[in-house]
Amino acid sequence: MxxxxxxxxxxxxxxxxxxxxxxxxxxxxxxxxxxxxxxxxxRLRRPTRAAWLANLLARHRRDQLDGLLGIAASLADAQRTLDGAALRALSSQRRKLVAGMAREAGRLAREAHEPVSDSLLRELGDILEAALADPVVADEVRSGRLTRTITYSGFGPGSDPDAVVQRAAEKAAAPEPADAAEPAEAEPAEDPAEVARRERERAERRRDLADAEAMEATARERRDAAEAEHERAEQEHERARERVASLTAELDAAQRHERTAAADSREAAAAARAAAREAGTAATRTARARARVEEA
Incomplete structure (x- = not known):
């Protein structure tokens, strides 16, 4: 192998x-x-139970999993183009697919005689949501060798912190472009103070995003380190349990041997005492016989 x-x-x-x-x-x-x-x-790390459920999907429901992850690109396009209607439709589709995949994973687990809880299925849903948001996580899920439970706290793939969503009603109310032959009315100059305010807001959003990403990266590092330590501790615990079981078995065998040896010792002592008595009796009989011979 x-x-x-x-x-x-x-x-x-x-x-x-x-x-x-x-x-x-x-x-x-x-x-x-x-x-x-x-x-x-x-170095192979044991998967969390939620990660194992994701691995079940990758191994036994690959087509459905690829179908779910395939909408990630459409979600990113909808966010980049600020297409609110498409984004709402795709988000609804995503929720249904994620819930359906979680239920299917639960069914596969029960077929393998592994119990699943609602909280565990929610953790699997978090993993699938993270895979939709992050291509790197999607590749991990597709590999069928995921080891960790992943959650995603961002706004989705390709989100733009400076984007401003335009409502559908505003789009519909927007005037049609003027005919090229007609002179366009001059637009009033923007207020410099308003322009500066918007720039400040965008800069602030960028800083907030950078801070949030840094905090998320730090949290992920702490989580990965904690998971690694948990895995190491569980392995050490498992080895200790195996050692205890081995020593307990040896102790049980030694105690059984000691009890058997003690019984054998007691039997041998009793036999020795009996033999001593028989030897004494025989010696007495011999002495009496010798005395009679000498008298004759």
Whole structure:
């Protein structure tokens, strides 16, 4: 089994089986002297339960998953062009698809005899929403080897912090362009103070966005570090449990052996006492017989 085959097997299996299966593969690799495989296999991280549900979709419902993620480009186009009607329609479609995919993942999990809760399905929905907003996350989800639960707190793919949405009614009320032959009326010059105010607002929005992105990046780093530490702690706990189980089994065997040995010792002591009594009786009989022979 190469590393890809091991990874496919691990991320397809329920998360509860992940650590034991991976560690067994690492031990086998070390025993056969394949240190490179052992090191690479040990780096494979157990998925969260929500990530495992996403992996189920990538493996068993790939066409439906691609269909959901395929609307990301349309959402981005609608945001860039400020097409409110298209954005509303796509957002409604997105919500229905995400909810449907979450339900399907729950059904697949139950077929694998894995329980799912509403909160777990909501976490999966967060992952799918993040995949729609971030192409990098979408690739992670498509890989079928997602390990972490991801949430997205931005405004969506390709959002422009300086954009101002024009309402449909305003578009309809906008005057048609004047005929080229007719002279256009001169538009009044904008108030410089108003222009400056709008520039300040745009600059402020840009700063707010930069601050929010920096905070989000820091939070993601903290989350990833915490997840890595959690994974390390769980692995250590699992190894400790295995060691306790092994030592407990050894102790039970030693105690059984001690009890058997004690019983054997007691039986041997009783047999030795009986043999001593028999030897004494035989010695007495021998002495009496010898005395009678001498008297004769």
């Amino acid at each position: 190469d590393l890809d085959e091991l990874a496919d097997a691990l991320y397809a299996a329920p998360p509860a089986d992940f650590v034991a299966t991976r560690d067994e593969a690492v031990r086998a690799a070390r025993e056969r002297g394949d240190k490179e495989f052992a090191t690479a296999a040990a």
